[in-house]
Amino acid sequence: MSTNMQTVSAQKSSGAPADFHSFLHLAGVDAPDAELYDTCVRCGLCLESCPTYSLLHLEPASPRGRIALMRAVGEERLAATAPAFLQQMDLCLGCLACQAVCPSGVEYGHLHEAGRAQAAAVRQKGALRRMIEWTVFQWLFMSIGRVRLFARTLWLYQRSGLQWLARRLGVLRLLGMAGVEALLPTIDSRFVVPDGSVYPPLAVTVNGSTRRVALLTGCVQSIAFADVHTATIHALRVNGCEVVLPRGQECCGALHQHGGELALAQALARRNIDALEAADADVIVVNAAGCSHHVKEYGHLLRDDPVYAQRAAALAAKTRDITELLAELGPKPPRSSLPWRVTYQEPCHLAHGQKVTSQPRKVLAAIPGLDFVEMAESSMCCGSAGTYNILQPEMATQLLARKLDNSAATRANVIASANTGCMIQMRAGVTQRGMDTRVLHIVEILDAAYQQDEASS
Numbered sequence: 017m018s019t020n021m022q023t024v025s026a027q028k029s030s031g032a033p034a035d036f037h038s039f040l041h042l043a044g045v046d047a048p049d050a051e052l053y054d055t056c057v058r059c060g061l062c063l064e065s066c067p068t069y070s071l072l073h074l075e076p077a078s079p080r081g082r083i084a085l086m087r088a089v090g091e092e093r094l095a096a097t098a099p100a101f102l103q104q105m106d107l108c109l110g111c112l113a114c115q116a117v118c119p120s121g122v123e124y125g126h127l128h129e130a131g132r133a134q135a136a137a138v139r140q141k142g143a144l145r146r147m148i149e150w151t152v153f154q155w156l157f158m159s160i161g162r163v164r165l166f167a168r169t170l171w172l173y174q175r176s177g178l179q180w181l182a183r184r185l186g187v188l189r190l191l192g193m194a195g196v197e198a199l200l201p202t203i204d205s206r207f208v209v210p211d212g213s214v215y216p217p218l219a220v221t222v223n224g225s226t227r228r229v230a231l232l233t234g235c236v237q238s239i240a241f242a243d244v245h246t247a248t249i250h251a252l253r254v255n256g257c258e259v260v261l262p263r264g265q266e267c268c269g270a271l272h273q274h275g276g277e278l279a280l281a282q283a284l285a286r287r288n289i290d291a292l293e294a295a296d297a298d299v300i301v302v303n304a305a306g307c308s309h310h311v312k313e314y315g316h317l318l319r320d321d322p323v324y325a326q327r328a329a330a331l332a333a334k335t336r337d338i339t340e341l342l343a344e345l346g347p348k349p350p351r352s353s354l355p356w357r358v359t360y361q362e363p364c365h366l367a368h369g370q371k372v373t374s375q376p377r378k379v380l381a382a383i384p385g386l387d388f389v390e391m392a393e394s395s396m397c398c399g400s401a402g403t404y405n406i407l408q409p410e411m412a413t414q415l416l417a418r419k420l421d422n423s424a425a426t427r428a429n430v431i432a433s434a435n436t437g438c439m440i441q442m443r444a445g446v447t448q449r450g451m452d453t454r455v456l457h458i459v460e461i462l463d464a465a466y467q468q469d470e471a472s473s
Contacts, residue, residue, distance in 0.1 A: 053087045055122045056080065062114035062124075067397045067415055068107055076104055079114035079124055086131045096138045105135040107408065109401040110274060111364035116371065125369065126316065129273060136276030153277050157267045158284070160235060164207055167239040171203040196406055198448070201240035201440050208238045208245040210261040210291070218253040219348065229257045229341070230297035232288070232311065235267040237304050237436050247463035248303045248338055254466050255345040264291035268302075270310035273317070274402040285314050286324055289331050300335040303459060305366035305435035306402070308337040312370065337366060338459050339434050343375035346382070350465030352472065353385030358461065359428035360388070361419065361442060362395040363435035376434055376458050383465050389426040393418070400441035416445045424451065431455045 062079045063069050069078040076085065085101045088094035094101060108128055115124040141149070156162050173179050179197075188194040210233045217226050229252055233245060249259050269284035288311070292300055302308035315329035336344070358380060366372050373395075380388050399405055399415030419442070423431055431446070431453055433439050442455045 050090060052123055052127050053083050055120050056083045057120050062118055065113040065117050067109055067111060068411065071414055076100055077107060082108055083127060086127055096134050102135050102139055105132045109397050109404055111397040111401060112368035113364065116368040133276040133278050153272055153275060153280055157235060157271055158280065160266050163235045164239060167203050174203060195409055199405060199440060199444050203240055204242040206242060208233055208242045210263055210265045212263045213261045215249050215253055215259040217256045217258055219256050227257045227299055228297045229259050229299045229301050230262050230292050230295040231259055232268065232300060232302045232307060233261060233265055234304055234307050241436060244303055244457045244460060247460045251459050251463045251466060255348050260295050260297060262291045262295035268307045268310050270306050271402055282317055285317055285328065289324060289327055292331060299341060300331060301338055301341050302335060303338040305337055305363035306437055308335060309365035309369040311335045337370060337372055339376040339379055340372050343378045347379055347462065349382045350384065350469050352465045352468035354383050354465045355385045356430050357387040357389060357428045358430045358432050359391040359423055359426040360394055361391065361398060361431055361433045361438060363433060363438050364397050366434055367395040379458055379462055380432065383462060389428055391426055392422045398438050398441050400437035402437060405441055416441060420445045420449060429453055432458050432461055434458050
């Protein structure tokens, strides 16, 4: 680690004021090479793809503007504590839409991660924010056991009538928590636990081979989207896969990386590599697009780790999003017709980060009777973006409204997606508007047809 980075770490942990490092640049493990921001030729082709620029039309709120700020900090022409730099690192959704259209191949995602980590290192924070961040990043999401314990508490709150009472009495509104509480997903009665269970295939593939697939169960996905895991396991078995839930898994670390906590993200990546390697699987499958993108980035995240660098790259190479794997497998067409009108909300980190766009549509096209209608601006961010909808509610609300308007125009009764955060955001918006629309994961839709096949046989 460089001297500069050691200084940042020491001052951050000691609570030293930001004035002590007002000109620290992007250094050490947090720093991209200058080549990364020098790749930007300021052509502006990214501007209209950027959600924040499309709403604000301000140069600093564009990818080009943010790269200019990061370059200025890196070259020590601008203080890392400058309000413009700190504001824009927070205001960026990290949706990677700019990266997907950039003709120069600027790796904006890696730039933004480094910039956000630097902002987190120098930002002055009040006691309440420090306590919340410590609780979320260092305590809660560093242990899947603690996540499940916390989820049980939320389950009791939701099922006991306390949630209804708190909303009825306006307590949440008085505490300024109504918006955040509305985003809470419904906690499942049962969790999907990575306990080493192995599920044999239900069918033989065309070539007679069986793929051994390890499922990353994740954190929120395992406690609030158990149905997605159940559908994933069943759909893969129907398509000739053996599915295993490896023990020892933790949160993938995407939440920490997006929050600028790179050291914690790296620690979680190492734990997951150990757990997933032990499964001896042909493929690692992930059914939350933000997580599948992050696991595919493990090679970059641990590129300087002498023990894990090669292992991380190897694991990333055999990781697939569930829509990607199902498309590779076929998927096997269901016999049953599903007469639903469906539109597709594309998760940013699937469409832009992984460039997986045709595969989800291929999965939906395999279902007989499905009336698929394309949504305008389907790949424009919905405003979820990890904790963005909590920390930047005004911008997130505008983006969600735009997405819901586009969805309503399709007259679909089902909105398909492929990411936990997007589904939470879209369900909250659908409920608030009183729309008669379900929000389902793509694999849930496919598996609904498979379940009908089994029921009718």
